[in-house]
Amino acid sequence: MTNTTEVANVARRSVLLGLAAGTFVLSVRLSPPAVAQEKKYGGDAMPGGLKDDPRLFLSIADDGTVSLLCIRAEMGQGIRTSFGMVVADELEAELGRVKVLQAPGDQARFGNQDTDGSRSMRHHFEPLRRIAAAARQMLEQEAAARWGVPLTEVKAENHGIVHAGSGRRLDFGALAKGAAARPVPARDTLVFKGVSQFRYIGKDNVPLIDNLDITTGKAVFGIDARVDGMAYAVVARPPVFGGKVKSFDAAKAMKVPGVLKVVAIEPPTPPVVFQPLGGVAVIAENTFAAIKGRSQLDTQWDDGPNASYDSVQYRKTLEAAAAKPGKVVRNDGDVDAALAGAAKRVSAEYYLPHLAQAPMEPPSATARVTNGACEVWCSVQNSEAVRTDLSKRFNVPIDKVTVHNLLLGGGFGRKSKPDFASEAAICSHAMGGRPVKLTFTREDDLQHSFFHTVSVERLEAGLDGDGKAVAWLHRTAAPTIAAIFAPGANHEAPFELAMGAVDTPFAIPNLRVENPEAAAHTRVGWFRSVSNIPHAFAIQSFVAELAASLGRDPKDYLLELIGPPRLIDAAAMSDAWLYGEDPKRYPFDTGRLRQVVEKAASEAGWGRKLSQGRGLGIAAHRSFVSYTAVVAEVAVGPKGELTIPRVDIAFDCGAVVNPDRVRSQLEGAVVQGISLATLGEISFKNGRVEQANFDGYELTRIDGAPPEIRTHLVNTTAFDKPLGGAGEPGVPPVAPALANAIFAASGKRIRSLPIRDQLAGKA
Amino acid sequence: MSKFTVNGKAQSFDGDPETPLLWYLRDIAGMTGTKFGCGRALCGACTVHVDGTAVRSCQVQVGDIDGQAVITIEGLSADGMHPVQRAWRELNVAQCGYCQTGQIMQAVSLLKDTPKPTDQQILDAMSGNICRCGTYPRIRDAIKRASGRA
Numbered sequence: 001m002t003n004t005t006e007v008a009n010v011a012r013r014s015v016l017l018g019l020a021a022g023t024f025v026l027s028v029r030l031s032p033p034a035v036a037q038e039k040k041y042g043g044d045a046m047p048g049g050l051k052d053d054p055r056l057f058l059s060i061a062d063d064g065t066v067s068l069l070c071i072r073a074e075m076g077q078g079i080r081t082s083f084g085m086v087v088a089d090e091l092e093a094e095l096g097r098v099k100v101l102q103a104p105g106d107q108a109r110f111g112n113q114d115t116d117g118s119r120s121m122r123h124h125f126e127p128l129r130r131i132a133a134a135a136r137q138m139l140e141q142e143a144a145a146r147w148g149v150p151l152t153e154v155k156a157e158n159h160g161i162v163h164a165g166s167g168r169r170l171d172f173g174a175l176a177k178g179a180a181a182r183p184v185p186a187r188d189t190l191v192f193k194g195v196s197q198f199r200y201i202g203k204d205n206v207p208l209i210d211n212l213d214i215t216t217g218k219a220v221f222g223i224d225a226r227v228d229g230m231a232y233a234v235v236a237r238p239p240v241f242g243g244k245v246k247s248f249d250a251a252k253a254m255k256v257p258g259v260l261k262v263v264a265i266e267p268p269t270p271p272v273v274f275q276p277l278g279g280v281a282v283i284a285e286n287t288f289a290a291i292k293g294r295s296q297l298d299t300q301w302d303d304g305p306n307a308s309y310d311s312v313q314y315r316k317t318l319e320a321a322a323a324k325p326g327k328v329v330r331n332d333g334d335v336d337a338a339l340a341g342a343a344k345r346v347s348a349e350y351y352l353p354h355l356a357q358a359p360m361e362p363p364s365a366t367a368r369v370t371n372g373a374c375e376v377w378c379s380v381q382n383s384e385a386v387r388t389d390l391s392k393r394f395n396v397p398i399d400k401v402t403v404h405n406l407l408l409g410g411g412f413g414r415k416s417k418p419d420f421a422s423e424a425a426i427c428s429h430a431m432g433g434r435p436v437k438l439t440f441t442r443e444d445d446l447q448h449s450f451f452h453t454v455s456v457e458r459l460e461a462g463l464d465g466d467g468k469a470v471a472w473l474h475r476t477a478a479p480t481i482a483a484i485f486a487p488g489a490n491h492e493a494p495f496e497l498a499m500g501a502v503d504t505p506f507a508i509p510n511l512r513v514e515n516p517e518a519a520a521h522t523r524v525g526w527f528r529s530v531s532n533i534p535h536a537f538a539i540q541s542f543v544a545e546l547a548a549s550l551g552r553d554p555k556d557y558l559l560e561l562i563g564p565p566r567l568i569d570a571a572a573m574s575d576a577w578l579y580g581e582d583p584k585r586y587p588f589d590t591g592r593l594r595q596v597v598e599k600a601a602s603e604a605g606w607g608r609k610l611s612q613g614r615g616l617g618i619a620a621h622r623s624f625v626s627y628t629a630v631v632a633e634v635a636v637g638p639k640g641e642l643t644i645p646r647v648d649i650a651f652d653c654g655a656v657v658n659p660d661r662v663r664s665q666l667e668g669a670v671v672q673g674i675s676l677a678t679l680g681e682i683s684f685k686n687g688r689v690e691q692a693n694f695d696g697y698e699l700t701r702i703d704g705a706p707p708e709i710r711t712h713l714v715n716t717t718a719f720d721k722p723l724g725g726a727g728e729p730g731v732p733p734v735a736p737a738l739a740n741a742i743f744a745a746s747g748k749r750i751r752s753l754p755i756r757d758q759l760a761g762k763a
Numbered sequence: 764m765s766k767f768t769v770n771g772k773a774q775s776f777d778g779d780p781e782t783p784l785l786w787y788l789r790d791i792a793g794m795t796g797t798k799f800g801c802g803r804a805l806c807g808a809c810t811v812h813v814d815g816t817a818v819r820s821c822q823v824q825v826g827d828i829d830g831q832a833v834i835t836i837e838g839l840s841a842d843g844m845h846p847v848q849r850a851w852r853e854l855n856v857a858q859c860g861y862c863q864t865g866q867i868m869q870a871v872s873l874l875k876d877t878p879k880p881t882d883q884q885i886l887d888a889m890s891g892n893i894c895r896c897g898t899y900p901r902i903r904d905a906i907k908r909a910s911g912r913a
């Protein structure tokens with residue numbers, strides 16, 4: 001395995017700050033243990049917390065090569081490059097001489113590794129700088145001692161330490177050994193570079209560290225793992241969530257050339273959490289033989305309690321739930337009185353179906369389970385979840401579970417659930433310890449995802465005689481992710497409600513959010529941007545509907561609802577989550593939301609004259625403590641053909657470390673937003689997913705993507721303020737901006753996604 | 764027994780002749796640059812060249828390519844310096860990168876047949892290749908950049 005061997009080789013070659021096994025005994029505690037009652041936020045509150053001891057993450061070889069262990073999964077957000085930029089910059093290293101290696105899973109040692117929630121740079125920017133600054137200071141101390149000069153006279157520069165007075169210079173490589181023996185400087189003695197001194201941080205167009213490997217086919221993704229002697233498996237899973245195998249006959253499957261073994265996998269014991277779904281595994285000499293063998297299985301299923309799950313019916317259930325009062329989750333003023341006294345009442349209901357993340361690399365993992373140890377090669381967002389599961393499952397200590405983190409061919413939330421790694425391990429165990437690669441076919445992926453929830457959002461507003469909103473009532477009805485942890489959970493969890501439902505920043509005195517019950521009948525899980533998608537679609541569409549009902553400009557009306565620039569405390573919005581962040585550091589800044597609205601509008605030429613059948617739509621949303629606004633331009637043809645010539649997206653995530661990767665995340669978010677708005681739907685009939693592959697579950701292709709996606713970053717150098725997320729916040733405003741543009745272009749209001757052929761016949 | 768070449772090297776296979784070239788390459792030959800995305804000719808991740816033509820390797824049975832020459836991403840250039848590969852890097856096209864070997868193989872084939880493609884020709888040629896990360900604008904720009912050099 002490239003990745004693993006590489007880590008091992010670096011450990012052997014490197015002398016400073018060592019990656020070698022055993023170095024953890026040297027590790028020091030840099031931060032005092034937290035006082036028990038003190039509430040932690042951000043990365044400190046994540047399982048495993050944050051670590052910043054340079055010896056855990058950095059090594060420098062004799063030739064000066066700096067190796068950085070990256071503890072976040074790379075899934076296309078470019079985190080390996082961005083982490084390399086931060087460390088190279090603060091260390092004063094040359095980026096070209098920095099190697100970035102993927103750390104194996106080990107949360108106790110490395111701190112939190114769960115790559116999810118748009119948190120990587122937000123949480124790790126400061127710890128990475130501490131790591132690099134500490135190492136730089138150790139190198140400086142070593143050089144000063146060698147030259148016998150005061151520490152103040154040396155400084156790090158271009159991968160070496162220089163002494164200004166004498167012009168002497170030593171490369172990092174020459175200093176590494178001595179520096180390694182020095183104590184790690186205490187946190188309060190660290191000196192950081194100033195913003196104006198940054199060489200890499202904030203600089204555009206830094207080449208991706210993996211560019212050459214990716215463009216030559218050498219990049220190793222989870223599905224590419226190759227372990228000597230491995231077999232290959234696919235699993236036939238119960239077609240209905242909660243179902244199980246009644247009986248199966250493997251005789252025909254075993255006759256397929258190359259098939260080695262057919263084994264039953266036990267159904268999960270509730271709560272299902274991230275466990276495999278059970279079923280029948282077919283293990284063979286190659287993936288094709290396994291797939292062919294599976295097609296010859298004769299399996300009888302017991303479909304279980306969700307056998308009648310039907311999305312068409314369930315939509316009606318959700319609509320009925322949203323028609324009635326539900327659990328009150330935010331309540332400002334007196335909404336009922338304000339509605340009763342309003343000059344005008346407007347209401348609308350919005351629907352979004354289930355979605356599948358469908359990363360291009362389907363879930364796949366290779367595992368070897370032998371004599372009290374497990375080793376897994378995989379592409380997961382959360383390797384600690386793999387370790388925890390296998391440790392329990394095979395009753396081995398967690399430090400006997402090794403997870404090699406390979407590149408993810410996309411994640412989007414699907415790969416934060418390690419069910420596929422567990423399946424691989426179960427197969428290896430059944431093969432007596434022979435390594436087994438388990439692969440989801442695309443059909444498996446689309447039919448056994450952790451699906452994005454399905455939702456009905458009902459909104460009602462009361463307007464006074466001047467059109468000013470005086471009352472706002474939002475009912476959000478959607479099955480919760482919490483149901484996989486607590487069967488029967490039927491209210492959105494605080495973290496789901498705080499994704500754009502309760503944290504509505506509008507300056508409306510009477511505002512209530514209700515959450516009627518909604519039972520989950522499939523596995524609901526995280527999908528990039530999560531509940532922000534339905535919430536933002538409904539709210540931002542509704543704002544434009546209100547504007548239209550008043551004959552007002554939608555952008556002006558949106559700004560009026562947002563109100564004057566001000567800081568809103570999370571608690572004032574009944575937001576009990578705030579993406580895990582400290583409310584004091586991350587108030588809702590309506591000024592920043594206004595700013596992205598104005599930026600997107602001006603860049604898009606809001607208000608410009610458009611030809612017949614064209615329209616602009618705008619939407620804005622805060623999520624993952626970042627602010628996004630989108631203006632979409634659409635053309636609706638005489639037969640309802642929809643084209644999207646251009647999208648402008650304005651974004652404020654605070655300071656930007658890697659502008660090119662933030663832009664690429666926004667470009668991707670626009671495409672993914674368009675994909676879910678125009679095409680995305682997973683539907684159920686008789687408990688079964690109706691889509692099987694990319695013909696049924698269509699994704700936006702190059703011909704459906706806007707020819708022009710223009711990204712506009714604002715406040716990019718605000719390094720004195722806490723950072724926001726970048727991976728997910730681009731998605732939520734895309735669908736409502738599109739729907740609003742379609743309305744402007746055609747007069748047709750889209751309230752139900754996907755749009756698909758709803759425009760057919762529209763002039 | 765099927766005999767063919769992959770990146771110029773002779774191969775022979777006497778297993779199940781229905782084995783798709785994709786799985787032969789990945790599992791048997793151990794060349795993992797060619798990716799699995801759908802197995803049904805719907806995504807383009809598995810694109811390789813057979814006798815100079817871009818094909819979906821998930822749809823080509825090894826038993827049917829006797830005597831033919833297969834080029835995969837690993838054999839596109841010795842050092843990764845094909846103009847298309849270079850353009851891909853210059854524009855930082857990739858996000859996760861998973862679809863990109865298929866995209867590159869498809870783009871190379873387009874530029875071979877149509878050295879100066881119009882925007883519409885690019886869309887037509889590339890619409891069989893899905894990128895879930897949404898790198899399409901950069902793919903289009905990279906093809907244009909490469910077309911000036913290829």
Ligand code: FES
Pocket residue numbers: 798799800801802803804805806807808809810819820821822
């Ligand atoms: S895997 Fe062959 S086209 Fe998708």
Ligand code: FES
Pocket residue numbers: 076360409410857858859860861862863893894895896897898
């Ligand atoms: S770069 Fe991720 S699928 Fe294309």
